[in-house]
Amino acid sequence: MTTTTTVERPFYDRVMEAVPSGEKLKLCLQCGMCSGICPYGFAMNYPPQSLIAAVRAGDLDAVFESETIWLCVSCFACASVCPAQIPLTSGLMASLKTEMLLRRKVPAELQTALENTRRYGNTLGESPRKRSAWSQNLTPPIPVMAQTKEPVDVLWFVGDYASYHPRAMLASQAMAKVFQALGIRFGILGPEENSDGDVQYLAGERGLLEILAQKNGKVLRKYQYQEIVTTDPHAYNVIKHEYPGVGVSVPIKHYTQFLAERIEQIKPLMRHEHKSIVTYHDPCAIGRANKNNIFEEPRLVLSAIPGLELVEMAHNRATSICCGGGGGGNWLDGFAWQQTHTRMSEWRIQEALASGAQILAVACPYEAPRFEDALKSMGSENKLVVKDIAELLAEAMSA
């Protein structure tokens, strides 16, 4: 339906224009580091380096036909090692995914997540009115900004998964207890909060991100707060790096940063020893993505728990292996399985088991469900416990 002369040449220009530093595509020296580090590079017909070659040659029909672009989970591994600092994940891959969406080559499950976001403001297709339902039976109650209308210290951007997913909301409930134990005046946006748009944007839906950013920006401007703290690494990444481009510039912290700043206040609140060996999984979105480099804060917070022994997996910090859930990957498990017969979350669990840890500590709402599912599919559900850092803290603080 399209010819190479009318579509692919402008595509090269479009990619370069669409993203900051896009012109760096020209600097690619075909070294192949991106394809080598890509966790699914082995299964892609066109790993990043080959994609650049195809884009340059204007030979993209075969690329779009192969569909293995959808194996990219936006883990930023390629972008983090590129010697020419080409914006591979947020530029090249996101633009190619947009092209796939335009050509209607999108796996059904991801399509549903994108349609849900557009209609309901969350990927899960839940009622926006139930966004604060996770907090309803908690005492003391969690203040919703639209109801209290009072200035707060912390505006908590909860995020989609942490609001709606039955496993992820346990971590949200624990986080509420931690805020309360620290005496923080905080509030949530409840039904006024929309999906942050990170995974949708990295799955090619820049237009959707712009709408979501404007909606969230409008709400964030309504209230008075000292700072915004989020439990969702994806919200952190996109609000910090993409919202300013849409005219929404707000300061944001990941909750592990916020807690690390209060480590001396946290230590005396620890009532229980937690005698266990723990390993920590670095989420891509607060780790190597856009050089966010939030590596030490989560470890500092974990080390405040008495008795806890922290061990490292073979891949940690900037080399952490993705859980497989970013950039739309959370809705592409079926597709990835068809293509590769592997699950990235299982590779990570194998590393966690090899580390000798009893507990896998996480700091992203996607991860507890993803890793617990991996443990079940591997038949290892009794060998490792997955806990959010907020859950471990709340347990150690509990009366």
Next chain:
Amino acid sequence: MHIVVPIKLAPDLVEELEIDAGGAALDRTFLRLIINEFDDHAIEQALLLKERGGGQVTILAPDLEGADDVLYTAAAKGADRLIKLTGDFSSGVNCHALARTLSKAIGDLHPDLVLTGVQAHDDLDGAVGPLLAEYLRMPYLGYVAGLTVSDGKCMARKEYPGGLVAEMEVALPAVFGIQAAEKPPRYVVTSLITQAMKSATIEEIETGEFDSGGAAPVERMSRLEATTHAEMIEGSVDQVADKLVAVLRERGLLASRG
């Protein structure tokens, strides 16, 4: 070839449904409406036909919350003409009234094909398609899952229960109740919808009074209530059969022999 797709907006089941004070209708205060799923397939089928054989696709929607969104989304997907039927749809319009209203608007459009969802979950008392066909004096074929058009004739794949499929030739113009498009409804990127909102025009057609005649009146609406749990009958096949017969007889559901 002119393909007209009239669509319905039905209650979104993601939101809790409430019954109004009168007890015979949904409380529409907080009701959120969504395109009827089968109508979404009708749009997709129309676009697939257009892509294969050319022609024009016109979408009609009642003037309700969400109609503009549905129409602009259809335009972004490739629909050519958008029409909103204006009138007081706010208290809910049954299939009979909707079909009469649609027939007036659609008759003036002189369609070759009318594709509409085979049913909608909010009103199963006479689906819109057959009623519409009757008022338009056109043939109707329902439960259709694929269409091919050539030389003014249409081959339709009609689905039957049990996995049976019939291919039927239908003379045009005709009305089809779409069970499923040949492909799932396509995704359209948000930027294209935003563009359509700027460039596409929504025409309006005034509907006038609604005539709901012929519909079964709703006397009472109630929530399904769980009362007692199911009793599981255990034992050998013979024991289970004997117990089952006894239960049915006890409730007067078996005619006595002879």
